[in-house]
Amino acid sequence: KAGVTQTPRYLIKTRGQQVTLSCSPISGHRSVSWYQQTPGQGLQFLFEYFSETQRNKGNFPGRFSGRQFSNSRSEMNVSTLELGDSALYLCASTAGQANEKLFFGSGTQLSVL
Amino acid sequence: AQSVTQLDSQVPVFEEAPVELRCNYSSSVSVYLFWYVQYPNQGLQLLLKYLSGSTLVESINGFEAEFNKSQTSFHLRKPSVHISDTAEYFCAVSDMGAAGNKLTFGGGTRVLVKP
Numbered sequence: 565k566a567g568v569t570q571t572p573r574y575l576i577k578t579r580g581q582q583v584t585l586s587c588s589p590i591s592g593h594r595s596v597s598w599y600q601q602t603p604g605q606g607l608q609f610l611f612e613y614f615s616e617t618q619r620n621k622g623n624f625p626g627r628f629s630g631r632q633f634s635n636s637r638s639e640m641n642v643s644t645l646e647l648g649d650s651a652l653y654l655c656a657s658t659a660g661q662a663n664e665k666l667f668f669g670s671g672t673q674l675s676v677l
Numbered sequence: 678a679q680s681v682t683q684l685d686s687q688v689p690v691f692e693e694a695p696v697e698l699r700c701n702y703s704s705s706v707s708v709y710l711f712w713y714v715q716y717p718n719q720g721l722q723l724l725l726k727y728l729s730g731s732t733l734v735e736s737i738n739g740f741e742a743e744f745n746k747s748q749t750s751f752h753l754r755k756p757s758v759h760i761s762d763t764a765e766y767f768c769a770v771s772d773m774g775a776a777g778n779k780l781t782f783g784g785g786t787r788v789l790v791k792p
Contacts, residue, residue: 568720597778607721607767607782620779654720658778663709663728663771666778668720 566591568669570655576675582643585672589636589657595619596638597666598630601652610653613638614660642674650676679704681768681783689789690758698753698786700768708770710751711780712742715765724766727751763790 569588577583589596597620598610609622613632630640636657642649652673656666684699702708709728713721725736732744742753751768765787769780 595778599780599782606784607769607780609779609781612777612779614777619777620775622779656720656778662776662778663726663773664778665723665726666713666721666780668722670718670720 568655568657568667570653570669570672572672573670574673574675576677577645578677579645579647581645582641583645583674584639584641585653585655585674587638587640587655587657587669589638589655590667592659593657593667594636594660595658595664596632596636597656597658598638598640599654599656600624601654601671602650607654610640645676647676650674679706679708679770679772679781681770681781683766683768683783683786685786686784687787687789689791691791692760693757695754695756696758696762696788698766698768698788700751700753700783702749702751702768702770702783704749704770704772707773709773710742710744711769711771712736712740712751712753713767713769713782715767715785717764721767724753758788758790760790760792762788764788 595614597612612620632638652671654671656668658664711726712724735741768783
C-alpha cells in the first residue's frame, strides 16, 4: 500500500497570500488529521476530518480551514498568511476508529516571507 | 484540557548505552498514551501505545514504556541504543472518552546516539 502522500513538499509564500496543501491518505483510510509543527510550539493539532465531516478541531484561528473529499483526500487552506505560519504541516490518516495508530506523511514545509 | 511535558529536550547517549526519555502528562480526564518517533526529514511513526491492560508496553525494536497512573508518567526506555535510534521522540495523549483521533503532543526529545 502506498503511504500518506502530501503535496507539495516545499512551499514559499509571502505575507498576505493564501495557500492550499493537499493530503492523500492510505487507501481505505477515512480519517485525515492535520498538525502544525514548529520549533517553538512543537506539534499542534489543527483538525480531523472523517467521512467528509470535521470531527475534531484544535485552537487555531479561522484563517486555517480544511475539507475532505468523497475519496478521503483532504486539503487544508491558510488565508492571509503571517510570518508565524511558517511551519511543517503534517497530515495523518487512520481507518477512522478512535485512538488508532496514526500514519503520517512526510509533511509540507511552508515558508512565509 | 491536557498537557504533556517531556523533561529533556536533548539526550546525548553513547551507542550500546541505555536511555530513558521522560514524559509526564496532566489531564482532567482519563487518557491513552503514545510514543511516536520522527527520523530526519520524515513524518512521525508510532513506536508504542498504552490503551489498557499491562502498564508495561513494548515495541518491536527494543523500546519499552511504563504507565504510572499515580505519577502521571509514561517514560520510554531502551537498554541498549543503536546509531539508528538517533531521532526525535514525542510523547502524546488522547482523551479516552473522545471520538476520533486528537493527540496532544509533548515538545519532543532529540536523541543523539554517539559511536
